[in-house]
Amino acid sequence: MHSMPVNLLDLSPEEFKKFLDSFDHVFSDCDGVIWAANALPRVGEFFDLIKKHGKTVHFVSNNSIRSQQNYEDKFKEAKIENGFQFLTTPSFAIAGYLKGLNFKKKVYAMACDETVKVLNSHGIETKTGPLLGVDVFDDYVQYLKDDPEIGAVVCDCDFNANLAKVHKAVTYLKRPEVLFLCGATDRHIHFGQGRSALGCSIFTNIVSDETNRSPIVLSKPGKLFGEFAMKKAGVTDPSKVLFIGDMIEQDVGLGKNTGFKTLLLLTNIPKETMLAHKTTRPDFYADSLASLVPLL
């Protein structure tokens, strides 16, 4: 049985104070919490007030696609100062993980350009492609050729994934010593009003199925990713973190896996869906960050 999530707007002032006193750090998701297409209302105010209550504020996103400039622009529009400096994304976690292992070989990346850039900026050499596969199965033999230089396969959001890349990833992963790491696990990407698209994780799943190997998950809801975000934030006690997100699997899932308190915002998911989830429920919920501003 799961305990019933608490609506923060139903709390008395005393109960709300107790809630505020129960954590020292806020880790917040970005897409669907701080911005959708544009910045969501009063988000800057929310984080300013949270800081005035003595909490530290950090950001944790599964989105490695945005460039630093794009993130900086988004934070600025949301009136959040230096947001990028306090942000953890899968690409940085993957680079950090490999550096931590003193990884010296090359990565085969089925990933977006920004992830490749981040890996390269950390001194990790990557191979990618081909952007287009061949049209005849006989010619696929070239993708079944191993490359001993490859020591890890990284799958992170790749809009140009194709059969050839999947073949190459599967080929390298046949060697058990080749690491299999993944970024964003989102199966669906939500656009609000019930609209959603398939996420790039479907390609990671094909590689996983085909190799019978599970990737090391360096994105939400992976515990390693939560721990990486904690390390970056200088936090040692996960129970003192409130994680704010808009997705059950990714955000609440990360909180549960890492030991954070969780607050689900119902920006993309209706209350009924939250309550109907079979395995994962947040500790708290609210409509939006704006709805909490008057309580702070």
Ligand SMILES: [Mg+2]
């Ligand atoms: Mg989100």
